[in-house]
Amino acid sequence: MAIIKDISQLRNQILCGDTIKTLRVIPDNSVDLIFADPPYNLQLRDELWRPNQTKVDAVNDAWDRFESFDEYDQFSKQWLVECRRVLKEDGVIWVIGSYHNIFRIGKIMQDLGFWIINDIIWIKSNPMPNFRGTRFTNAHETMIFAVKNRDSHYTFHYKSMKAYNDGVQMRSDWDIPICSGEERIRINGQKVHSTQKPEELMRRIIISTSNPGDLILDPFMGSGTTGSVAKLLGRDFIGIERDENYTRVAQERISKVRTLDEDLLDYPLEKRDPRVPFGSLLASGLIYDGETLYSRDRKFHARVLSNATIVSGDAAGSIHQVSALLQGKPNFNGWNFWYVERDGTMVSVDDLRSLFIKKNYQNIGADV
Amino acid sequence: MAIIKDISQLRNQILCGDTIKTLRVIPDNSVDLIFADPPYNLQLRDELWRPNQTKVDAVNDAWDRFESFDEYDQFSKQWLVECRRVLKEDGVIWVIGSYHNIFRIGKIMQDLGFWIINDIIWIKSNPMPNFRGTRFTNAHETMIFAVKNRDSHYTFHYKSMKAYNDGVQMRSDWDIPICSGEERIRINGQKVHSTQKPEELMRRIIISTSNPGDLILDPFMGSGTTGSVAKLLGRDFIGIERDENYTRVAQERISKVRTLDEDLLDYPLEKRDPRVPFGSLLASGLIYDGETLYSRDRKFHARVLSNATIVSGDAAGSIHQVSALLQGKPNFNGWNFWYVERDGTMVSVDDLRSLFIKKNYQNIGADV
DNA sequence: GACTTCCATGAATCGTTAT
DNA sequence: CATAACGATTCATGGAAGT
CATH class of the missing domain: 3.40.50.150 (Vaccinia Virus protein VP39)
Structure with a gap:
């Protein structure tokens, strides 16, 4: 056939x-x-019997x-x-x-x-x-x-x-x-x-x-x-x-x-979140040109340039590159590293990204 | 070499x-x-990193x-x-x-x-x-x-x-x-x-x-x-x-x-119990020549011959063979089938076997 | 000393997308 | 097609360090 x-x-x-x-x-x-x-x-090989002499109904x-x-x-x-x-x-x-x-x-x-x-x-x-x-x-x-x-x-x-x-x-x-x-x-x-x-x-x-x-x-x-x-x-x-x-x-x-x-x-x-460039947060006003990003423990900070790169001392580049450099690691997810100050408390840039997705997309599980 | x-x-x-x-x-x-x-x-194939960016010490x-x-x-x-x-x-x-x-x-x-x-x-x-x-x-x-x-x-x-x-x-x-x-x-x-x-x-x-x-x-x-x-x-x-x-x-x-x-x-x-032939119980006097064995419910009975075989109607043979024949099963463990009467109560021949082992062997776990 | 927090680590076939 | 950039991702345990 x-x-x-x-x-x-x-x-x-x-x-x-x-x-x-x-x-x-x-x-x-x-x-x-x-x-x-x-x-x-x-x-x-043979039939299998239980101790009480009933036969096991095996695959045969x-x-x-x-x-x-x-x-x-x-x-x-x-x-x-x-x-x-x-x-x-x-x-x-x-x-x-x-x-x-x-x-x-x-x-x-x-x-x-x-x-x-x-x-x-x-x-x-x-x-x-x-x-x-x-x-x-x-x-x-x-x-x-x-x-x-x-x-x-x-x-x-x-x-x-x-x-x-x-x-x-x-x-x-x-x-x-x-x-x-x-x-x-x-x-x-x-x-x-x-x-x-x-x-x-x-x-x-x-x-x-x-x-x-x-x-x-x-x-x-x-x-x-x-x-x-x-x-x-x-x-x-x-x-x-x-x-x-x-x-x-x-x-x-x-x-x-x-x-x-x-x-x-x-x-x-x-469902995976849509990919959001860091610059979109700048353009939408969730992050301000020139403001300061902090690491969670405030040991590190960096300034946001208008092209969505950040600078910290000699280190410059994407939020990912700079967070990796500062920690001496080969790579790092900058979304989980940087925070901004809002009303006196620290807010993760990753939370701001979730907010952006919620505003601009429908039915995506950014808040899960 | x-x-x-x-x-x-x-x-x-x-x-x-x-x-x-x-x-x-x-x-x-x-x-x-x-x-x-x-x-x-x-x-x-490659290196593996934990989420916290430490390297896994792999089998290499x-x-x-x-x-x-x-x-x-x-x-x-x-x-x-x-x-x-x-x-x-x-x-x-x-x-x-x-x-x-x-x-x-x-x-x-x-x-x-x-x-x-x-x-x-x-x-x-x-x-x-x-x-x-x-x-x-x-x-x-x-x-x-x-x-x-x-x-x-x-x-x-x-x-x-x-x-x-x-x-x-x-x-x-x-x-x-x-x-x-x-x-x-x-x-x-x-x-x-x-x-x-x-x-x-x-x-x-x-x-x-x-x-x-x-x-x-x-x-x-x-x-x-x-x-x-x-x-x-x-x-x-x-x-x-x-x-x-x-x-x-x-x-x-x-x-x-x-x-x-x-x-x-x-x-x-x-330690496994030593193998005791039914005849040893006869020889030791624990069971008498010619006495009657009963099934637990007394539905079946058999007579013990002096050569340690038993007879029940047309069925004759070992305690195992006869118990199997009476029940129409291909085989059966007679030790668990037959009882004798002692002082008005039924005693299993298997209990008599344990008694025999206890008397005649040392340090064997017949009572476990 | 009791308790809490932090940190290291174990036979592991360990990514996807854009340029 | 190779390379670079992006970014998603861990559980139980024991021992050290801190409170």
């Missing part, structure tokens, strides 16, 4: 078929974010069986090559796995040119215990967060994730319960998919590394968590799933999701 | 030299535990520089091959790394035949933050815990680690601060080694997967944390380190350590 020319005909669909063959239909450089939850190659599906590491590597390389091709230059990919497969996956990704930004550990607050007492409880899974090239300008909503994490930057260890209760899809009391991922995981991934309207690809769609959260958060998706039953379940699940209102998807926090 | 015949001449020494060449001197199948902290191949040691992934892979494979050769058949290996290298290391280990038991995440309570707001704080490192072959009978002190962890199974995520304060080795206020590991890590590793008197090998000894904790806990060590300065520091550090008294190193908790 040939590559489809217009990707929009695939938007918000689940394509039922072989992952690698189906990926080959998608055009180059066309998706913004990929989330992949490939088979883990678990290699359980045919899709998780491979003859050898080599066969698994071949398969992994093929779908990863296609993923790299369809990913935009500045796109992001996430792959989740466990110690059975993640080392092989990570090595292949590095070899293909993907550049790893983080490995994120999903710490399960309620993992399955180890029944035999033969090893440590396997209480986590590993996600690789990577970009297409070392110099990719990828989306990363740092401030959102920091706010999400109560004001300190989010770390590489994520504490999230496994998918259970209401969220877990069951038919006649039986779980439909053995490795359904929690929506909390997808929410963090989608919010941190994509924008509303972006196109998200999941080459192993399963029960449709990716599509479900993508739709909720106003992103488009393409899912690939080879099992017809899973496909049906996912389609029904996603159809029930309602996208959040736009005002809930637009984050003023992430 | 030829392989040394008697490993005892290497015990508790740090061999200063190239890792791979020195490993080749160690005999086959001679060490019980390996801990390896290889170079991470960080590939740092020559030992961490490799030309390419391929060169790093070659190096890794060589030392891992030697480690596998010198490891005893039932020995254990731990390797620590970060996303820069751990995927390559893990893949090579699997290819060489090592069998992964766990990947353990060292979660740092106080990692260095991300200064530029470009990614998630890199707040963990990954350790691979593996054995020589899939069917190795490795040491794992499950009960100790459970007790260590306040009575619940220890999980694969370990919360441990980075090495700082008193523990961090400094000379003239400068850290001696850029990547000194916390002793808490080594303590968990050594206690969980080795026994007192075992021989522990560290092919990248650095500042000597492995040797130091090994000596404290009554294990022998061999360290390899190519830097003479590190070697000297490690030797001095280890010389100051005093091994704990023997009674602090012997854990009755871990």
Whole structure:
């Protein structure tokens, strides 16, 4: 099958078929974010029984069986090559796995040119215990967060994730319960998919590394968590799933999701202030020609010339250059260094810049 | 240099030299535990400055520089091959790394035949933050815990680690601060080694997967944390380190350590009950020839023959076989199924087994 | 001495835009 | 495309210094 020319005909669909063959239909450089939850190659040798002689319902599906590491590597390389091709230059990919497969996956990704930004550990607050007492409880899974090239300008909503994490930057260890209760899809009391991922995981991934309207690809769609959260958060998706039953379940699940209102998807926090030259403050009258700037501790001062350069003894130049020179540092952000006196108190020039933005622009989060 | 015949001449020494060449001197199948902290191949490009314009003292040691992934892979494979050769058949290996290298290391280990038991995440309570707001704080490192072959009978002190962890199974995520304060080795206020590991890590590793008197090998000894904790806990060590300065520091550090008294190193908790055949209870008079065994609910009963087999209707065999047959299960632990009557009350045959052990063995934790 | 404030620092793949 | 200018950006801890 040939590559489809217009990707929009695939938007918000689940394509039922072989992952690698189906990926080959998608055009180059066309998706913004990929989330992949490939088979883990678990290699359980025998059935696993709990101490009370009930059988553990483990991942033993045919899709998780491979003859050898080599066969698994071949398969992994093929779908990863296609993923790299369809990913935009500045796109992001996430792959989740466990110690059975993640080392092989990570090595292949590095070899293909993907550049790893983080490995994120999903710490399960309620993992399955180890029944035999033969090893440590396997209480986590590993996600690789990577970009297409070392110099990719990828989306990363740092401030959102920091706010999400109560004001300190989010770390590489994520504490999230496994998918259970209401969220877990069951038919006649039986779980439909053995490795359904929690929506909390997808929410963090989608919010941190994509924008509303972006196109998200999941080459192993399963029960449709990716599509479900993508739709909720106003992103488009393409899912690939080879099992017809899973496909049906996912389609029904996603159809029930309602996208959040736009005002809930637009984050003023992430908007950058427009660039304001220091001279604009002079022209607007917020700072006066010839007045004196002070450092916070009043140890340094400088005079403002009419061309918006400042002079302090032998040092002359932009507010940035002079503040760096005075401190003997290679560079410095002068906006955070200089103050002026207004009604007897010190006012930061950065606050005056915020005031300028507020007066002259609309809906920009200069006061956040 | 030829392989040394008697490993005892290497015990508790740090061999200063190239890792791979020195490993080749160690005999086959001679060490019980390996801990390896290889170079991470960080590939740092530029300097990094904190927001307050101080420079980050990064890892820029020559030992961490490799030309390419391929060169790093070659190096890794060589030392891992030697480690596998010198490891005893039932020995254990731990390797620590970060996303820069751990995927390559893990893949090579699997290819060489090592069998992964766990990947353990060292979660740092106080990692260095991300200064530029470009990614998630890199707040963990990954350790691979593996054995020589899939069917190795490795040491794992499950009960100790459970007790260590306040009575619940220890999980694969370990919360441990980075090495700082008193523990961090400094000379003239400068850290001696850029990547000194916390002793808490080594303590968990050594206690969980080795026994007192075992021989522990560290092919990248650095500042000597492995040797130091090994000596404290009554294990022998061999360290390899190519830097003479590190070697000297490690030797001095280890010389100051005093091994704990023997009674602090012997854990009755871990001693397994001796295997007691059901027939021993007959012979000792704790159970009588011909008496009746009951299931707890008295739904089932069986008669004890003089050859220690039991019979219940058509079912005949060991206490295990018959209990499984009666319940229609593939197998079952008969010790937990059968009861006898003593003075009008039901007594579990497992309690009689414990009684037998208490009478006939010393210092065994049958009552724990 | 008790308490507060300041400062240094740790395995880090750490930027974007205009000229 | 290289270079220069602009300007955005940190958390937990321990020890020193100050009150």
